[in-house]
Amino acid sequence: MTVLDPATPPCRTYLFADPASHSLSPRMHRAAFAHAGLAGDYQAVRVLPADLATAVSGLRRPDVLGANISLPHKEAVVALLDDLTPAARAIGAVNTVIHRDGRLTGDNTDAPGLFDALVEAGAAGVGDRPRDGAVVVLGAGGAARAAVYAALILLERDVYVxxxxxxxxxxxxxxxAAPDADHQARARVAADVPWDDVTLVINASSAGLDxxxxxxxxxAYLTRLPLSAVVYDMVYRPAQTRLMREARAAGLRAENGLGMLAQQARLAFQTWTGCDVPVSVFLNALATPQDEAR
Structure with missing residues (x-):
């Protein structure tokens, strides 16, 4: 991976989303540019679905390193790119676009970012003491695609969508669908999920966002989970969602999506610049009282 030289002319990165003004990403990436000693900026831009193609085309400018892609564009952007990484191709959704010499490559740092956040939170059960049990993914959009990939491929667990x-x-x-695979993803209505066998619930929907x-x-379904189960809500605003409150009331551990937000941002920044900035830089930026977007 090529690492940008600090003497590189000012470079630009973006978030394309609708809405975008609520995003905390500018805080994190501006802090990362400063930490890495690079002349760069990051702007959150509201892009309507009808304007997505024009916005993506603008990423081919020489001074642009790439962009993050958020709701509602993670799946629609795929058709506008020149290439996809293996992860993005498998997931079918893109949250990071990388610009190199006029070509745009789609990547997905949501899945490994989620995995890293779960490990950091002690919710993944990886390493010497693997956690048994299935994973429930709530939602079916681009974020849910990444969550299924993380649970099925990275955590190697059965998944109920x-x-x-x-x-x-x-x-x-x-x-x-892979009949011969060790682990399977199955669609279920909530009433048909074997909740006693579930040890991780991931909310990958926008329910609860603001x-x-x-x-x-x-x-009622939370009360059927084993007390060792963890509820991970990708939503990070509010800091404690209703899902988290009710999970904690049922005696369960619950985490919001700030850890995943920071981890996926770290990975995206690395794909653009080649610089592996510590995740603490991104997390500390989230705790800084300043404007969230400009």
Whole structure:
């Protein structure tokens, strides 16, 4: 991987999302540029679906390193790129676009970022003491695709996909159909999930985002989980979602998505610059009282 020289002219990176003003990503990446001693900037830009192709085309400018892609564009952007990394191709969703010499490559740092966050939180059960049990993924969009990949491929666990629109859950699970594989992804309605066998629940939906009373899962199902189970909510605003509150009320450990946000940002920054900035730089930036986006 090529590492940028500090003498490199100012370079630009972006977030394309709708909405975008709430994003904490500018804090993190500006701190990373400063830590690495690079002249760079990161801007969060609201991009409507109808304007996505034009925005992506602009990433081919010589002064642009790439962009992060967030809701609702993670799947739609795939068709606008020149190439995909193996992970992005397998997941079918992109959260990071890398610009090199006029070509755009789509990557997905959500899945390894989630994995790293789960390890950091002690929720992955990797290493010498593997955690048994299945994983429930709530949602069926681009973030859910990354969560299924992380659970099925990186954690090597069986996965149940639960989504408000069940047909989308079936489509996501079918994309991973491999009858001879050791672990399987299956679509289920919540009532049919064997909750006693589940040790990790990942909310990969937008339920609860800026809506403290919204939840993707009835609290009754949380009470059926073993007390060793962990609930990981990718939502990071509010810091404690209703899903997290109800999980803790049921005696379960619950974590929000700030760890994943920082880990995926670290990996994205590394793909753009070649610099492996410590995740603590990204986390510390999140704790800094300043404007979240400019």
């Amino acid at each position: 639960v989504n408000r629109t069940h047909v989308r859950a079936e489509e996501l699970a079918a994309a991973w 809506a403290p009373e919204q939840t993707p899962l009835d609290a």
